[in-house]
Amino acid sequence: MEKIKIMLAEDHLVVRNGIRLLLESQSNIEVTAEVSNGVEMLQRLEQNVPVDIVITDLSMLEMDGLNLINELKERQFPVKIIVLTMLNCELHVATSFQNGASAYLVKNVSAEELIFCINHVSKGGKYLCEEIVMKLIDKLIGNSLNTTNQIDPEALDLTERELEVLELLGQGLTNMEIAKNLFLSKRTVEGHRQNLIEKTQSKNTPSLIKFAVVNGLIR
Secondary structure: OOOEEEEEEOOOHHHHHHHHHHHHOOOOEEEEEEEOOHHHHHHHHHOOOOOOEEEEOOOOOOOOHHHHHHHHHHHOOOOEEEEEEOOOOHHHHHHHHHOOOOEEEEOOOOHHHHHHHHHHHHOOOOEEOHHHHHHHHHHHHHOOOOOOOOOOHHHHOOOHHHHHHHHHHHOOOOHHHHHHHHOOOHHHHHHHHHHHHHHOOOOOHHHHHHHHHHOOOOO
C-alpha cells in the first residue's frame, strides 16, 4: 500500500513533534519533511521532496499560511493543502478555501478527526472541522432560516439508520462517537455518512448538515 506523504509547516517545535508522532503512528501515512514556515516549505518543494498533502499553520513568521497557500497555487505545485490552526475566524476559513485549501481544522481537533481528514483529502475530498461546522450551524439557526419547506425523508430514500446518523452528525459527534452510540462499526458509520452526502447531493459534510437544517431533517 502506497503511503500518503505529508509535509508539515508549523513554527512551534513541540506542536510539530506531536503532530509528526501522531501521523507516523498510522501505517498509511509518512511524514517526508517538516518546516517552521512557508519559505522553508517552498524550498523543500523546489528540492522535489515527495509530498501529497501539505499541513500548514496560518500564524508563522517569514511566510504565514495564507501567503503560502497563495504561493502553492500560483506555482502550481501538485499538492493538496490542509490548514491546521488556532484561528476559527470565518474570513480565514473562506479565504483558505478560496485560495485552494482542501481542508480547514482548528488545533483542538481530535486525533481521529485529523486522520479522517487526511484520508478524506487524499481521496480528493474537502473537509471543514466539526467545531467550525457547528459554529456556522449556530449562526444559521440564530439567523432564523426559513425551514418551512421541509423535505420528506422518504422522498430522499433515507433509511431510519441514516436519519439517526444524520441527527448525531448535527450534534457534532465524530464517526467514532456515533459508532459507539449506535453500536455500529466506524466503517459502517462512514458508509452511512457517504450515503447521506450522495442522496442529498451535498458536496461534503458541512453542506450536508446545512441541507438538513434548512430542510427540517434535523433541529
